[in-house]
Amino acid sequence: MGKPTGFMEYKREVSKDISPKERIKNFNEFHEHLSKERQQFQGARCMECGVPFCQSGMNLGGMASGCPLHNLVPEWNDLVYMGNWKQAYNRLKKTNSFPEFTSRVCPALCEAACTCGLIGDPVATKENEYAIIENAYLEGYAAAQPPKVRTGKSVAVVGSGPSGLAVADQLNKRGHSVTVFERSDRIGGLLMYGIPNMKLEKHIVERKVKVMEAEGVTFVTGTDVGKDVKAEKLLKDFDRVVLACGASNPRDINAPGRDAKGIYFAVDFLKANTKSLLDSNLEDGKFINTKGKNVVIIGGGDTGNDCVGTSIRHGCKSVTQIEMMPKAPQGRAEDNPWPQWPKVLKTDYGQEEAIAVFGRDPRIYESTVKEFVKDKSGNLKAVKIVKLSWEKDDTGRMSMKEAAGSEQTLPAEIVLIAAGFLGSQKYVADAFKVELNKRTNVSTAPGRYETSVKNVFTAGDMHRGQSLVVWAIREGREAARAVDESLMGYTNLMVQ
Known part of the structure; x- marks a missing residue:
C-alpha cells in the first residue's frame, strides 16, 4: 500500500x-x-x-x-x-x-x-x-502482440459486440484462428451502434479492432449468419462456433394507436443516428430527425437517457421520458445497505441536458402509455399516459394498477420505445437449432456455455439476457475458456 x-x-x-x-x-x-x-x-x-x-x-x-x-x-x-x-x-x-x-x-x-x-x-x-x-x-503498451504459436484450430464467432470481441480476443491469444462475423457494416455490435458517440466515440472501438486485426483476428462485416451464410457451412468450415448475437429483440408497447406513423424503437433510432453521423456527419439525412418535434421516450433506463441526449442534439422542441417505476430516493434506503448496489436517484447526462435546455427533469415517474393519438393522416400527434400505483392483489403480490382520473395527454410527433429487450432475434437460434429457455435466451446448463448442439457455444446477452458491457466481457472470457478446453482438452486462459 x-x-x-x-x-x-x-x-x-x-x-x-x-x-x-x-x-x-x-x-x-x-x-x-x-x-x-x-x-x-x-x-x-x-x-x-x-x-x-x-x-x-x-x-x-x-x-x-x-x-x-x-x-x-x-x-x-x-x-x-x-x-x-x-x-x-x-x-x-x-x-x-x-x-x-x-x-x-x-x-x-x-x-x-x-x-x-x-x-x-x-x-x-x-x-x-x-x-x-x-x-x-x-x-505503446497496448500495441498488437500476435501469438507466437498457432494451434491449427479454427473458431467462428457470430456477433461482434463486447462478448463476441472478448471471445475472439482470448481465443486468438491462445493461438486459435478466429473469424468474427458481423451483419452490420462496422464491427462493434452495441459498442458501435447501440451506445451513442458522446458516451463512446467510435474511433475508440476502431482503434481496438485494428489491434485485434494486427494480432490475427479476421473480421467479416455485412454478413448475416443464418441468412447470408448457412449455419451448416460454419459448422463444416470451423471447429467451433460461438453465438454472441446480443439481445436485440426490442420489447414493444401494445396500446391503441400503435400503428401511428412516428413511433420507433430506440435501438433503430440510435443506430440510424450513429451510422449517419459516421457516414456523413448527419448530412445524408438517413436518420430519424427529432428537430422541432415533441419527443416522448418510453423507458427510464440508460437507453432512454441516450435517446434524450440524442434528441436534444438534434434540436427537439421538447422531450419527455416515461418511467413505470417510482422515483428513487436521494440516498440509500435502510433496506439497501453498503456494499449493495445503491438504488438511488441518478440524473444522467441526457437528463442534465434536458434540465439545462428546457428547465425541467424530463422524467415522469409511475406512468405508462394508455393510447397513441393519431391525426387524420395516421401521423402521431399526442400520447395519452396514466399514473400507476402499486397495490397488493388477492395473493399478496404487489402489482401496478392505473390510478383513476390520472390521465394526461402529451403532445408528441415522435415516440421512441426504450422498454428493454426480449432476448435475441430468433432466426439465428433457429438456424443452428439451439434450444432456448423461457426467457428466449439460448439455453445452457447453469454456469456453462455449451448449447444443446455439439460444437456450438454462446455468450453475452444472447445467453444471459440484456445486461451491462462488463458482464458481456465476463461472459465472453468464460465462454472462450470453455471453447479452448473443448478444443485442447485443457485450458490456460485466465478468466479472473
Whole structure:
C-alpha cells in the first residue's frame, strides 16, 4: 500500500464535464480528464482493504456488488499512485479485455462497493482505469502482440459486440484462428451502434479492432449468419462456433394507436443516428430527425437517457421520458445497505441536458402509455399516459394498477420505445437449432456455455439476457475458456 493515509489526505476528484449547453452542439465525448500527476493522487486514496469488495462481483440484494470481471483494483490503484503505469496496465489487462470500453460506459460497480464510500467518497477507480488504458496506447503498451504459436484450430464467432470481441480476443491469444462475423457494416455490435458517440466515440472501438486485426483476428462485416451464410457451412468450415448475437429483440408497447406513423424503437433510432453521423456527419439525412418535434421516450433506463441526449442534439422542441417505476430516493434506503448496489436517484447526462435546455427533469415517474393519438393522416400527434400505483392483489403480490382520473395527454410527433429487450432475434437460434429457455435466451446448463448442439457455444446477452458491457466481457472470457478446453482438452486462459 503506497499511501496508507491517502484516503484522508486527498479528496475524490474526477474529470470535469463540458457544460450541457456547450456539449449538445456536437456528438463528441465531453469529459475533461485529469493530468497524470493529479490522477496519481486518486490512486493514493485506495486503502487496499483486507476484503476488497470493489473486485468481488458478488450478488447482493439481487444485484452485483463489485466488479464482475474481478479486476485487481487495489493493485493497479496502488501502481497508479506509484507512477508505475506499465505494470498497472499489465495488471488491468489480466482480467479485463477492453478497459478502453469499460472506463467509458461501465456504471462502475467497483466504486459502488468501495470501502471508502461507506462513510465518504469512493476511490475514483473508473477514472484511474481510463488513465491507465489511454496512457498505454500513448506509450505503446497496448500495441498488437500476435501469438507466437498457432494451434491449427479454427473458431467462428457470430456477433461482434463486447462478448463476441472478448471471445475472439482470448481465443486468438491462445493461438486459435478466429473469424468474427458481423451483419452490420462496422464491427462493434452495441459498442458501435447501440451506445451513442458522446458516451463512446467510435474511433475508440476502431482503434481496438485494428489491434485485434494486427494480432490475427479476421473480421467479416455485412454478413448475416443464418441468412447470408448457412449455419451448416460454419459448422463444416470451423471447429467451433460461438453465438454472441446480443439481445436485440426490442420489447414493444401494445396500446391503441400503435400503428401511428412516428413511433420507433430506440435501438433503430440510435443506430440510424450513429451510422449517419459516421457516414456523413448527419448530412445524408438517413436518420430519424427529432428537430422541432415533441419527443416522448418510453423507458427510464440508460437507453432512454441516450435517446434524450440524442434528441436534444438534434434540436427537439421538447422531450419527455416515461418511467413505470417510482422515483428513487436521494440516498440509500435502510433496506439497501453498503456494499449493495445503491438504488438511488441518478440524473444522467441526457437528463442534465434536458434540465439545462428546457428547465425541467424530463422524467415522469409511475406512468405508462394508455393510447397513441393519431391525426387524420395516421401521423402521431399526442400520447395519452396514466399514473400507476402499486397495490397488493388477492395473493399478496404487489402489482401496478392505473390510478383513476390520472390521465394526461402529451403532445408528441415522435415516440421512441426504450422498454428493454426480449432476448435475441430468433432466426439465428433457429438456424443452428439451439434450444432456448423461457426467457428466449439460448439455453445452457447453469454456469456453462455449451448449447444443446455439439460444437456450438454462446455468450453475452444472447445467453444471459440484456445486461451491462462488463458482464458481456465476463461472459465472453468464460465462454472462450470453455471453447479452448473443448478444443485442447485443457485450458490456460485466465478468466479472473
